[in-house]
Amino acid sequence: xxxxxxxxxxxxxxxxxxxxxxxxxxxxxxxxxxxxxxxxxxxxxxxxxxxxxxxxxxxxxxxxxxxxxxxxxxxxxxxxxxxxxxxxxxxxxxxxxxxxxxxxxxxxxxxxxxxxxxxxxxxxxxxxxxxxxxxxxxxxxxxxxxxxxxxxxxxxxxx
Numbered sequence: 001x002x003x004x005x006x007x008x009x010x011x012x013x014x015x016x017x018x019x020x021x022x023x024x025x026x027x028x029x030x031x032x033x034x035x036x037x038x039x040x041x042x043x044x045x046x047x048x049x050x051x052x053x054x055x056x057x058x059x060x061x062x063x064x065x066x067x068x069x070x071x072x073x074x075x076x077x078x079x080x081x082x083x084x085x086x087x088x089x090x091x092x093x094x095x096x097x098x099x100x101x102x103x104x105x106x107x108x109x110x111x112x113x114x115x116x117x118x119x120x121x122x123x124x125x126x127x128x129x130x131x132x133x134x135x136x137x138x139x140x141x142x143x144x145x146x147x148x149x150x151x152x153x154x155x156x157x158x159x
């Protein structure tokens with residue numbers, strides 16, 4: 001097993017605030033759907049589906065934010081051992097203000113497409129883009145992104 005260079009985990013306060021907000025939204029929408037009478041039944045069904053989706057997202061966020069991300073010598077992994085991005089496959093790491101990234105996080109662009117994955121509050125993978133962050137600490141995410149950029153420069157012979 002390779003040495004862990006940096007770890008990125010969910011901040012406990014942000015984790016519970018995010019999960020609580022999604023759970024509260026789900027309960028409020030379900031309450032609205034069940035306490036009001038609507039002219040058309042499909043509006044009630046739509047609100048029930050929306051409330052259920054918010055509760056499902058809260059459950060997924062609670063499970064996902066229990067994980068952590070590990071930057072190792074060979075790439076970025078989650079604590080379950082799934083490889084998110086190998087260093088040889090990374091094109092760039094973006095963390096600028098205008099980058100399309102999660103809050104308090106960064107974006108990784110890879111050479112090859114990957115199957116879609118979503119760990120709400122921690123990371124998502126869509127095609128060649130990996131968004132890292134959400135309920136993570138901004139300083140830890142910045143450190144990991146900077147360390148990844150330094151590793152990429154070293155591997156490409158820049159230093």
